[in-house]
Amino acid sequence: MKFSLSWLKAHLDTDASAEEIAERLTNIGLEVEEVSNPAEALAPFKVAKVLTAARHPQADKLQVLTVDAGDGPIQVVCGAPNARAGLLGVFGPPGAYVPGSAMTLKVAAIRGVESHGMMCSVRELELGEEHDGIIELAADAPVGAAFADYAELNDPVFDVAITPDRADCMGVRGIARDLAAAGVGTLKPLHVPKIEGSFAPPIEIRIEDPEGCPAFYGRAIRGLANGHSPEWIQRRLKSAGQRPISAIVDITNYVMLDLGRPSHAYDVAKLDHALVARRAHEGETLLALNEKEYSLDPTMTVIADESRVHDIGGIMGGEHSGVSEDTTDVMLEVAYFDPSRIAQTGQKLALTSDARSRFERGVDPAFLADGLDILTQLILDTCGGEASQAQLVGEPPVAAKTLPFDPDRTLSLGAVEVAEDRQRAILLSLGFEFEGAASVRVPSWRPDVDGPADLVEEVIRIVGYDQIPSTPLEREPGVARPTATRSQLVERRARRAAAARGLDEAVTWSFISEEEAAHFDPAWRLDNPISEDMKVMRPSLLPGLVAAAARNMARGSSSIRLFEIGRRYLAEGERPTLAFVLAGNRQVRNWQSGKAKPFDAFDAKAVVLAILEAAGAPVASHQVFPDAGSNWHPGRSAKLGLGAKTILASLGEPHPALARALDAPEGLVAGEIYLDAIPEPRSAGRTRPQFAPAALQPVSRDFAFLVPADLPADNLARALRGADKNAITQVRLFDRFESADGLSLAFEVTLQPADKSFTDEEIAAISKAIVASAEKLGAKLRSN
The missing domain is CATH 3.30.930.10 (Bira Bifunctional Protein; Domain 2)
Known part of the structure; x- marks a missing residue:
């Protein structure tokens, strides 16, 4: 889940820094994997004005520009067709790294003319796909100003790992709610417009699979213009890693990321009468918006009209009925899909999407009507048009869940003492409601809260898991101390x-x-x-x-x-x-x-x-x-x-x-x-042997043997060691030599006297035994 700091502040009134917010998020169980700032990569780039533009003497498609980036005229060679005197754009000086081109600028001669930097396009700064020319800024852009500040790109982006149980935090508002409960700021009220509608919707909505889709809300909007979405929506989508497509698509994506409410928009001109939530028929297929075709079966819930399937319910829409720049009338879908059905369908089709990740966790079933109104108002404000009356088909599974509240359980179960007033304040700020003194109503967006222990967890995670003391359990009489196996x-x-x-x-x-x-x-x-x-x-x-x-x-x-x-x-x-x-x-x-x-x-x-x-x-x-x-x-x-x-x-x-x-x-x-x-040691315990250095100096002797080519050196070393196990303490191979006589292996044999030094006769006897042991394996003592 990615979002920018400014996006978060649209829901949270706070003065906390990005670092403070990231630390607090991790402390309350929402692990921040990364905090990045796009402005850091664009720090060298400045707003610049093109003073003059002249044809390059050696190339028809190049121009020689004089550019002012706040420090006086600079000569730049540019190939953009829109480069002209008076244009305000973005200048990259020598030494700046251009992220879209993966190169570091330097002073270079281009067709014999020196260029001291470059004027940049949108794609070169990774701000979009446009590359037909250099960026053109407004006439009032301040020359010499940092481009990242001017373009409001100095906006840290958080990447938060959301655990599967926290469906409510799959939207920016849910994360803001948790931060407000943790004391980082105040949650701003959510404005929900009231859309009455001025005409009956042209497309009927029906549900024939109430298990897979218990509720299906919709509304038509006619006479709209599907152009570009507002700049502020595009900035927020880009911070979340989304690519802006068109106003309607961007708005549906924005509402999903902002409020955790997936939705879908159909082009009315491409629909055949009613939209029906039903089971797929055996053999039906769908060309999805990812341009892949999927084979469907009756275990899957789909949205279809009288002619064909248009949507894999809650996962991905179809290519056929998707909106385009020519769309003037749309039908909005805001539905509730069964989480287990979504998960099974997604696994079977090996299909993932942002909508699936939210539906299979469990979206807020009580937020269908409000979500539809918010989505409608954003489209009306952006694209114009006229809204129909809403169709509210089915009943979302909004079941009141009430749990007993015992403030003493926070200490007995969580080992943290929290005042009852503080516990109540935390639960209220998270959306829980108290019914009397001893019961709590769970908010509809928290399907993960099932019992009193979950209430304790909510309190403790907001107070801080670091407040839980490390207390060893008392040992029962007669219980042995723990030992490693x-x-x-x-x-x-x-x-x-x-x-x-x-x-x-x-x-x-x-x-x-x-x-x-x-x-x-x-x-x-x-x-x-x-x-x-x-x-x-x-x-x-x-x-x-x-x-x-x-x-x-x-x-x-x-x-x-x-x-x-x-x-x-x-x-x-x-x-x-x-x-x-x-x-x-x-x-x-x-x-x-x-x-x-x-x-x-x-x-x-x-x-x-x-x-x-x-x-x-x-x-x-x-x-x-x-x-x-x-x-x-x-x-x-x-x-x-x-x-x-x-x-x-x-x-x-x-x-x-x-x-x-x-x-x-x-x-x-x-x-x-x-x-x-590895076998167990023969002794009961594994004690280190007593250090007892030998009182007498060891003696070493070297032996070189001609050996068969297939005799392993280790076998010969073992045989030499066994010639006298009391006297021989080490056998070490130190040379291997091949000659016309055959393969030669040379060993250093260490002899350790015990209570008295070896005599020459004793050493000769041991040496004879060593040679005899080698000869049993086919080895022969070298004579030279």
Whole structure:
């Protein structure tokens, strides 16, 4: 919901600044997503007068202008056909950014003549679509004045996120009412004209589907001229992101945004006798105003005449009967449509509109007649013409709703003490009415208020949620103190370890597209997805993380380190998983090349081992398996496990086919850690071992082996470590060399003496055992 500050002040008498209003809106439950000011982008542009205009010496369609923007004559080259001496327009100096052209002005030679800026068109300043010439201002426009101030564009615009329950705030007046209740200003009275009508309407109105459309009010206006809407309406519509079209269309849109009252106007000349609210017939179609054709069925409510359907009730009108510049007679529709019917029809047709967003929330059923009169008067004032008598068909579902009022519940339920007089004042300012001392009548525009607890919520949100004290619940005798479950502890340790490695946590959608999921054997599909790109519950966290990495790379990031903890949805159930991606470079310069080094599979392995160790996995006993699966690169990936049946993680480069399908950045590596596969520690508690540094100096020895080409280095390292588990504390691969003799792997083996230093004979015995362990795997000690 967008609206400007001046628009809000048409309903709210206030001196509060835009910042104060935005803060108060968020505090009372109407979250302000953004406050923007169009004038900021137009700050450099000034009102300027063209002093002289002469033909360009090198181009027939260009002119050389002398322009005064308040600081003396300036030479400007201009191609607009309406540029002439004496014209007042808008000048952009060098250095100004032109939003409609996406360029920054500078002094430039155009066909050999220097131009020091430009005279601007409406489209170049993004004020409209006109681009036939430069802007022409009134003769009394002050030369040198800021154009944004002169054109009254210095008007902040609020973008407010309206929750589905607050139908009353889908109009500017509803937001003004809330602000007035919060003490930001005073709500101005709403003027409702009385339109008597001077002739009988030429089009009959009937209702044949009272469930879908309980009430249908209408009136004809004849002899009007459908030109442009007033400038003040156009400004307000533009602030809301709407494009002005014509007076009648603009006025119906304005009343919807201003008062939350959708309506529709039909060209009488295009109607065949009566307008009927009925169920659609099987096979009927409608070419809607968005130029798309929709197939209708009997579950949908439509507005039709004797010949055809003209409107998908409460959602969108049809192209056939829409008003145009030639329209002289219109029939106005102000109706009430069932919210659930609107929602079902919109979902079935995949059709959204501003009207649907209001009707499916629930518009004010008591505001049909007043809304029709306000709409009629605006059209008469703008377009002229003569109004008919109103047709009021059906009964809107206005049911009096009365709730018990107990001022003590605000403290007992909301934990905030508010004086009874203050509570009454808040409810009265929101439109509630008191019937005696202990009951409250709910206003017709608040379908979300159903019980006494809702009255407490209204009071507390206006007083301020920040007034609710943080009070812990009393612990019942014998109730144990809360403790984290093992799975929660594992996730917590894994998250901290990932952050300590420099990874940033991401949160991506749990839904992915069919195309992305097809690579992972999806098992969970949604019957009613949010969109086509979110039809499958993710069987892997990688698609979302890869997409996030690609977005960041596209925006100039050179090093991406992202991780996410979430659930994979597999045929056997939900599986807690930590996934991560590394892309770009490490941001560390290589000492040889002087260039940043890209990530590789070994970086992914280092991240996996660090996280597994922090999460409590026995990483010292891990094994590496080269086959990570069909989604991983066959030569640059692996699985880590505690044996073939307990796989802890998969890591490396994605398979090239998967990388292409996900549009992954070049060189991306990734990993998935299966948190539920981490075994519980054998000890009952997870206490940190006592620090006991060795009293004697360790001894290291290097061994180089010629090994079979298919022997994994990890297998050989495990064999060397097992040669003497008491003496050998570490085995580290430090060299890999290929020659004519074969593949050579070199290891540094660390020996730690216990109570006395090793003798030469003991070291020789251990070395012999190491070589013997290697030979069992086909390795041979190198002789040179």
